[in-house]
Amino acid sequence: MEREELFKMLTVRNEKKILLVVLDGLGGIPFKDGKTELEAANTPNLDALAKESSCGLSIPVREGITPGSGPAHLAIFGYDPIKYEIGRGILEALGVGMDVTKRDVAVRGNFATIENGIITDRRAGRIPTEVNRQLIKEISDRLKKIDDVEIILKSGREHRFVLILRGDGLSDEVSDGDPEKEGLPQKLPQPLAPQAGKTAEIASRFIKEVEKILKDKHPANTVLLRGFSKYPDIPSMEEIFKVKPAAIATYPMYRGLAKLVGMDILDTGESLQDEVNSLKENWGKYDFFYLHVKKTDSYGEDGNFENKVKVIEEFDAHLPQILALKPDVLVITGDHSTPSKMKSHSWHPVPFLLKSSYCFNDDLKAFTERECRKGSLGVFYAQEGMALMLANALRLKKFGA
Amino acid sequence: MEREELFKMLTVRNEKKILLVVLDGLGGIPFKDGKTELEAANTPNLDALAKESSCGLSIPVREGITPGSGPAHLAIFGYDPIKYEIGRGILEALGVGMDVTKRDVAVRGNFATIENGIITDRRAGRIPTEVNRQLIKEISDRLKKIDDVEIILKSGREHRFVLILRGDGLSDEVSDGDPEKEGLPQKLPQPLAPQAGKTAEIASRFIKEVEKILKDKHPANTVLLRGFSKYPDIPSMEEIFKVKPAAIATYPMYRGLAKLVGMDILDTGESLQDEVNSLKENWGKYDFFYLHVKKTDSYGEDGNFENKVKVIEEFDAHLPQILALKPDVLVITGDHSTPSKMKSHSWHPVPFLLKSSYCFNDDLKAFTERECRKGSLGVFYAQEGMALMLANALRLKKFGA
Numbered sequence: 001m002e003r004e005e006l007f008k009m010l011t012v013r014n015e016k017k018i019l020l021v022v023l024d025g026l027g028g029i030p031f032k033d034g035k036t037e038l039e040a041a042n043t044p045n046l047d048a049l050a051k052e053s054s055c056g057l058s059i060p061v062r063e064g065i066t067p068g069s070g071p072a073h074l075a076i077f078g079y080d081p082i083k084y085e086i087g088r089g090i091l092e093a094l095g096v097g098m099d100v101t102k103r104d105v106a107v108r109g110n111f112a113t114i115e116n117g118i119i120t121d122r123r124a125g126r127i128p129t130e131v132n133r134q135l136i137k138e139i140s141d142r143l144k145k146i147d148d149v150e151i152i153l154k155s156g157r158e159h160r161f162v163l164i165l166r167g168d169g170l171s172d173e174v175s176d177g178d179p180e181k182e183g184l185p186q187k188l189p190q191p192l193a194p195q196a197g198k199t200a201e202i203a204s205r206f207i208k209e210v211e212k213i214l215k216d217k218h219p220a221n222t223v224l225l226r227g228f229s230k231y232p233d234i235p236s237m238e239e240i241f242k243v244k245p246a247a248i249a250t251y252p253m254y255r256g257l258a259k260l261v262g263m264d265i266l267d268t269g270e271s272l273q274d275e276v277n278s279l280k281e282n283w284g285k286y287d288f289f290y291l292h293v294k295k296t297d298s299y300g301e302d303g304n305f306e307n308k309v310k311v312i313e314e315f316d317a318h319l320p321q322i323l324a325l326k327p328d329v330l331v332i333t334g335d336h337s338t339p340s341k342m343k344s345h346s347w348h349p350v351p352f353l354l355k356s357s358y359c360f361n362d363d364l365k366a367f368t369e370r371e372c373r374k375g376s377l378g379v380f381y382a383q384e385g386m387a388l389m390l391a392n393a394l395r396l397k398k399f400g401a
Numbered sequence: 402m403e404r405e406e407l408f409k410m411l412t413v414r415n416e417k418k419i420l421l422v423v424l425d426g427l428g429g430i431p432f433k434d435g436k437t438e439l440e441a442a443n444t445p446n447l448d449a450l451a452k453e454s455s456c457g458l459s460i461p462v463r464e465g466i467t468p469g470s471g472p473a474h475l476a477i478f479g480y481d482p483i484k485y486e487i488g489r490g491i492l493e494a495l496g497v498g499m500d501v502t503k504r505d506v507a508v509r510g511n512f513a514t515i516e517n518g519i520i521t522d523r524r525a526g527r528i529p530t531e532v533n534r535q536l537i538k539e540i541s542d543r544l545k546k547i548d549d550v551e552i553i554l555k556s557g558r559e560h561r562f563v564l565i566l567r568g569d570g571l572s573d574e575v576s577d578g579d580p581e582k583e584g585l586p587q588k589l590p591q592p593l594a595p596q597a598g599k600t601a602e603i604a605s606r607f608i609k610e611v612e613k614i615l616k617d618k619h620p621a622n623t624v625l626l627r628g629f630s631k632y633p634d635i636p637s638m639e640e641i642f643k644v645k646p647a648a649i650a651t652y653p654m655y656r657g658l659a660k661l662v663g664m665d666i667l668d669t670g671e672s673l674q675d676e677v678n679s680l681k682e683n684w685g686k687y688d689f690f691y692l693h694v695k696k697t698d699s700y701g702e703d704g705n706f707e708n709k710v711k712v713i714e715e716f717d718a719h720l721p722q723i724l725a726l727k728p729d730v731l732v733i734t735g736d737h738s739t740p741s742k743m744k745s746h747s748w749h750p751v752p753f754l755l756k757s758s759y760c761f762n763d764d765l766k767a768f769t770e771r772e773c774r775k776g777s778l779g780v781f782y783a784q785e786g787m788a789l790m791l792a793n794a795l796r797l798k799k800f801g802a
Contacts (some may be wrong), residue, residue: 396465398745
């Protein structure tokens with residue numbers, strides 16, 4: 001039986017509440033004084049909790065695979081991260097906070113420089129974000145539709161923007177409109193399947209129309225389009241796991257990823273205290289909560305060991321408020337590792353802590369990578385974490401007689 | 402290559418003997434004085450053995466999945482427990498010790514109460530088992546065949562019985578003949594596929610005939626039929642693993658499960674000493690033995706921590722006799738956990754001990770859940786245990802050149 005079918009068959013609803021806290025990019029590798037960020041952080045609350053919890057290490061996708069935010073989150077939400085593909089365009093659209101529907105094709109755009117038909121700068125000299133915003137406003141005002149297809153645009157940072165094509169009969173089987181190297185001619189998107197003709201044509205006409213609008217805007221006098229993608233058809237968490245889920249996240253991309261799997265998105269502010277407040281206010285309304293902390297990853301990406309440590313310590317200080325809600329199942333983990341030493345996401349397994357009435361007390365000394373690998377949950381694939389949460393919430397019926 | 406094909410290709414026969422001891426529902430979670438049953442038990446022999454064995458934790462099916470006895474046993478016998486389905490009717494038939502053939506459809510029955518066409522009690526007031534036996538005898542005497550289909554009946558406990566339909570052209574794609582709630586009309590089994598017409602008709606006529614026989618037997622004046630199932634088509638252990646296997650078990654269900662995978666069933670008595678005696682008597686005749694101890698699970702299900710501890714201690718006392726047989730590979734494990742604290746099967750990984758001439762001596766302090774997780778076998782899926790046994794018996798050839 002297919003994995004999702006198994007869950008559909010076995011999951012039941014009950015009154016128990018599950019709280020999944022994701023500290024983005026939590027895991028690290030030894031760096032300053034030979035310690036990871038978790039080892040360097042002073043985390044009395046997390047350490048006390050680890051003592052009485054079941055711990056382990058979760059592998060985001062497969063051994064050695066470094067995930068992007070999309071697959072990493074799909075996995076911690078209980079989905080096979082290799083089965084479902086979240087296209088680049090969709091992820092960018094979610095990242096800038098655009099609403100995406102199933103009729104849309106989302107595309108990543110770059111402003112670029114064209115001279116005599118040749119692309120001379122694929123990033124238009126990294127124009128300031130402010131200039132980008134003015135250009136996008138100008139294009140949006142003059143180009144609202146091409147035939148029956150709506151044109152929806154939003155600026156990203158510097159030269160980046162997102163284009164959504166909204167209409168019937170659109171397909172994402174379209175090649176990139178990007179020569180990929182400078183010194184080559186502009187390249188128009190081509191259909192990769194018979195049903196993609198309309199989309200390729202609309203996208204090509206979009207480029208031509210934009211070039212007319214931008215003709216005096218050198219260096220930003222054309223656009224490159226990449227990563228055509230449709231909204232992925234992912235069954236909802238409600239459908240597979242029979243939970244009523246809500247997401248608390250400060251960054252648009254994570255709210256978008258949560259929405260992809262059918263979570264309600266709760267209003268919240270910028271600070272961790274805002275997020276905890278949202279959790280408290282909505283505690284009675286849902287039975288599955290996903291709470292996302294972004295800055296562990298951001299500082300990891302910057303190589304800023306000390307600030308990543310501080311974010312972990314800040315979370316630790318807020319933990320008592322979270323514990324006071326008495327979730328039936330509490331998981332604290334990351335979606336992947338972002339070692340400050342590497343300044344990037346990595347493949348390293350991520351500390352995973354689970355507390356419930358039915359867990360072992362692993363008696364670990366601290367919540368760290370090296371302690372968690374001694375824990376009773378062993379090393380497991382992140383997608384199985386959801387099964388552990390459901391089991392500990394007594395939300396999985398017995399399989400077979 | 403498919404998993405079973407791999408084993409068919411790599412397994413070889415030799416003189417080495419494997420003994421798999423299954424203490425049913427062995428695993429526990431911390432309960433009395435924060436200890437599991439294995440931690441509370443005084444088991445000098447098991448602990449000494451753990452010191453010189455390779456240990457680990459085995460996950461019965463998948464993370465978080467609580468198995469019934471069927472899938473749990475398939476897994477410890479080396480089969481993918483999700484691939485093969487053992488229907489409810491078949492399992493019940495095995496449980497009451499009926500012989501089942503590939504021509505049969507087995508069905509769970511309840512005696513029930515019907516009043517003016519409405520089911521008023523789905524369990525007929527839980528009639529005494531003795532009354533059940535008299536009724537089954539009466540029905541069996543008067544209803545031996547319907548058309549060319551043999552009717553074979555056996556009482557279970559209280560209101561439960563098992564019906565076997567034996568004949569050609571029978572199918573298990575038949576809906577339950579059970580309204581599932583009281584206050585609703587009797588429901589006749591319906592075909593769920595074109596080839597199931599005959600079976601549904603015979604089953605419906607069975608119900609009608611039985612109602613005539615039982616018409617003065619209120620409260621047991623009708624029957625409900627559920628879990629129509631055929632004998633599963635599982636390749637034998639001989640075919641896949643090239644062993645000649647025998648089973649020693651005191652409960653019919655486990656003898657039945659062993660028979661499903663082609664084991665010979667050895668005569669034995671009720672006590673553990675009887676089982677050990679059977680093992681000794683047949684030691685020369687087979688090369689794979691499955692010895693099943695039931696009461697660890699029974700007491701776990703009752704929430705009787707102390708008695709589960711005693712069964713473990715009783716097994717420990719018999720261990721020297723087992724070791725004296727000098728099996729080339731000895732495994733001691735459970736099919737799943739049945740924590741007394743939960744009074745039910747659970748998903749928690751199960752202690753697994755393997756002793757052979759080629760294993761690590763893990764130097765563990767005791768044979769417990771928490772010690773086993775430090776063992777050299779790590780945490781693994783139960784179905785892989787068979788590969789470990791075969792490897793340690795040098796019964797798996799090198800894969801590839």
